[in-house]
Amino acid sequence: MRIALFVTCVNDTLYPGTGRAVVRLLRRLGHDVVFPESQTCCGQMHYNTGYRREAQKLAVRFVETFADADAVLAPSGSCAAMVRDNYPRLGEPGSRLDRAVSELAPRVYDLSELLVDVLGVTDVGAYFPHTVAYHPTCHGLRLLKLGDRPYRLLRNVAGIDLRELEGAAECCGFGGTFAVKNADVSAAMGADKARNAAATGAEVLCAVDNSCLMHIGGTLERQRAGMKTLHLAEILASTEQEPARV
Amino acid sequence: MPSFPEAAKSATGDSQLRHNLRKATHTIRAKRDGAVGELDDWSQLRAAGAAIKDRTLRHLDTYLERLEDAVTAAGGRVHWAADAAEANDIVTGLVRATGESDVVKVKSMATQEIELNEALAQAGITAYETDLAELIVQLSDDLPSHILVPAIHRNRAEIREIFRDQMAAWGVPAPERLSDDPRALAEAARVHLRERFMRTKVAVSGANFAVADSGTMVVLESEGNGRMCLTLPQTLISVVGIEKIVPSWSDLEVFLQLLPRSSTGERMNPYTSTWTGVTPGDGPQEFHLVLLDNGRSDVLADTVGRQALRCIRCSACLNICPVYERTGGHAYGSVYPGPIGAILTPQLQGTASEPEASLPYASSLCGACYEVCPVAIDIPEVLVHLREEVAGGSGHTAEKAAMGAAGWVFGGERRLGAAQRAASAARSLVPRRMPGPASAWTDTRDIPDIPEESFRSWWRREGAAEEAPEPGRAPGDGDEQEGGRR
Numbered sequence A: 001m002r003i004a005l006f007v008t009c010v011n012d013t014l015y016p017g018t019g020r021a022v023v024r025l026l027r028r029l030g031h032d033v034v035f036p037e038s039q040t041c042c043g044q045m046h047y048n049t050g051y052r053r054e055a056q057k058l059a060v061r062f063v064e065t066f067a068d069a070d071a072v073l074a075p076s077g078s079c080a081a082m083v084r085d086n087y088p089r090l091g092e093p094g095s096r097l098d099r100a101v102s103e104l105a106p107r108v109y110d111l112s113e114l115l116v117d118v119l120g121v122t123d124v125g126a127y128f129p130h131t132v133a134y135h136p137t138c139h140g141l142r143l144l145k146l147g148d149r150p151y152r153l154l155r156n157v158a159g160i161d162l163r164e165l166e167g168a169a170e171c172c173g174f175g176g177t178f179a180v181k182n183a184d185v186s187a188a189m190g191a192d193k194a195r196n197a198a199a200t201g202a203e204v205l206c207a208v209d210n211s212c213l214m215h216i217g218g219t220l221e222r223q224r225a226g227m228k229t230l231h232l233a234e235i236l237a238s239t240e241q242e243p244a245r246v
Numbered sequence B: 001m002p003s004f005p006e007a008a009k010s011a012t013g014d015s016q017l018r019h020n021l022r023k024a025t026h027t028i029r030a031k032r033d034g035a036v037g038e039l040d041d042w043s044q045l046r047a048a049g050a051a052i053k054d055r056t057l058r059h060l061d062t063y064l065e066r067l068e069d070a071v072t073a074a075g076g077r078v079h080w081a082a083d084a085a086e087a088n089d090i091v092t093g094l095v096r097a098t099g100e101s102d103v104v105k106v107k108s109m110a111t112q113e114i115e116l117n118e119a120l121a122q123a124g125i126t127a128y129e130t131d132l133a134e135l136i137v138q139l140s141d142d143l144p145s146h147i148l149v150p151a152i153h154r155n156r157a158e159i160r161e162i163f164r165d166q167m168a169a170w171g172v173p174a175p176e177r178l179s180d181d182p183r184a185l186a187e188a189a190r191v192h193l194r195e196r197f198m199r200t201k202v203a204v205s206g207a208n209f210a211v212a213d214s215g216t217m218v219v220l221e222s223e224g225n226g227r228m229c230l231t232l233p234q235t236l237i238s239v240v241g242i243e244k245i246v247p248s249w250s251d252l253e254v255f256l257q258l259l260p261r262s263s264t265g266e267r268m269n270p271y272t273s274t275w276t277g278v279t280p281g282d283g284p285q286e287f288h289l290v291l292l293d294n295g296r297s298d299v300l301a302d303t304v305g306r307q308a309l310r311c312i313r314c315s316a317c318l319n320i321c322p323v324y325e326r327t328g329g330h331a332y333g334s335v336y337p338g339p340i341g342a343i344l345t346p347q348l349q350g351t352a353s354e355p356e357a358s359l360p361y362a363s364s365l366c367g368a369c370y371e372v373c374p375v376a377i378d379i380p381e382v383l384v385h386l387r388e389e390v391a392g393g394s395g396h397t398a399e400k401a402a403m404g405a406a407g408w409v410f411g412g413e414r415r416l417g418a419a420q421r422a423a424s425a426a427r428s429l430v431p432r433r434m435p436g437p438a439s440a441w442t443d444t445r446d447i448p449d450i451p452e453e454s455f456r457s458w459w460r461r462e463g464a465a466e467e468a469p470e471p472g473r474a475p476g477d478g479d480e481q482e483g484g485r486r
């Protein structure tokens, strides 16, 4: 299958390793990956902060960039949710944007959905001999309703030791500009999440969204908790020959 | 009134408060989960609740008239109040007409919204709160911090202090050696309130629901104190928001299931009291219904925001909210705290002033509130809608500039590429702690290292090369192709 990668602005700029892992993983599974270069950002930050017009422009760019794609992979739960959940609210009913969104949005997937639902695999042949705790993230949990897809993928990773995370369903407190606008509350939420994560004793905290991981990881690092964060893609891309660095 | 982030700052630093809140919200969360999980038709009930409320709101004028007719026919009197001042004048006038200077109250958000107690006090009338938690709040000259459990931020040691120090000034004093055992505290409150109920001739209440067909008011409560207020006095004055209407008793049935399970995690609340007009020789002999607008018509006019009027004040959204859990209700600076307060208060009061304008941002948009809301109010949707209103107003120049700049960078892939290269080049210069607004981030979290190379630049160098280029795919990008299909 030919899969168009929407790497997302955060991954593109700050976590290019996640994008590279996705490419490696999908090619290993025998699929073509294309990266339409006119892509930039889904507009989530603008939309969530109340800047609808800016978000609209970015939505137009997104649908034009990916109109031809069979499947669009966004290795970020919140960006996939932005397209599927919020883009339909951006265009006037019946407008060009509205029609383009209703055509494209159902073909936009998070990594775990793409693998499990579209490509039909739960064992991607990964090897990752480490202890891992999984943080479901709000958008993955409540907007995309990923359910146990990420766990099914993780459970099939050779060598992995999965740990249960207490309060997994609770928000980590990132929330885009919330982290800056309400820094104290955000930090308090992040501290609790980081504490729960560290309490698992796992080496790695894993999620499908690097924004949340940036927030939790930044807190863990400040607390010198000695726990690393990794995107699900990097664990799934990891093999004996090419292990992910922890 | 400080803005939300300012008010939240002291709350997040108060470890006793954080502990009390955490314990209370987590306990009730678990209880709610259990009670809701028992019903396999919960999602249908929830949809039915939302639909009934929506239909009623769409034809509110019709139902309000029907309610007025039914109340009048049952021997009550209906008064219409456009705003808080009008409502307070009406109630004050009604109490004055009875010649009394004391009223007992059953917990009511509506009267708190219009600050009735203060208005009555100005007219020389003392209002006595009779809900246990509300009594604690009143005795300690505090403000409620939760819809259902106004004294959620207090623990029992604090409550004992309040009873011991303040009860005497308000009526029957607390027993000499009062312990902080919950039963002893409840007993002290019972004795204190009993005397009040026996003596007072006027009561003021709100209502959870008003049934249009029969003109019936409905109050759900746990303690029975509300029922005392509703049955013992001579005169009963109910102040009810116009959105509280349900058309019929069969509609009410849906909410009698939704509300207790969502709010206290019980299958049914201990006391459900209904009253219809007056019954000669039984209960209050005079009944007044004050129908309160106070901004609700304006909310109704907003097609996205109006869903907030479906709210049945169950407080499930407060109990699940990670922000509320860390700040408590006072930080919201409004009668309605938590997620529902963050959307209802700015809608009722406008976003012109800083505290109200900060409320739509008092959420990480995690969506937990929407998930638990028994009438499916999409609170995150309304929050974003209100943020648009705030961001579209004056001020916020720095933020607008930043958003504009980000929009410009993301407006073309070349600009984004250039920005990424600039960031990479400066990566060794980025300090661990940032000045200005960014310090809010670096005070408690490390910022990630900026990588040497962005993904798109790697893709150009290596990623694409591993695969044969597609025929007809033009190399290069450019802002001249803005919006083009690569």
Ligand code: SF4
Residues within 6 Å of the ligand: B262, B310, B311, B312, B313, B314, B315, B316, B317, B318, B340, B369, B372, B373, B374, B375, B376, B377
């Ligand atoms: S918004 Fe929903 S969850 Fe919150 S108090 Fe109202 S009805 Fe309950």
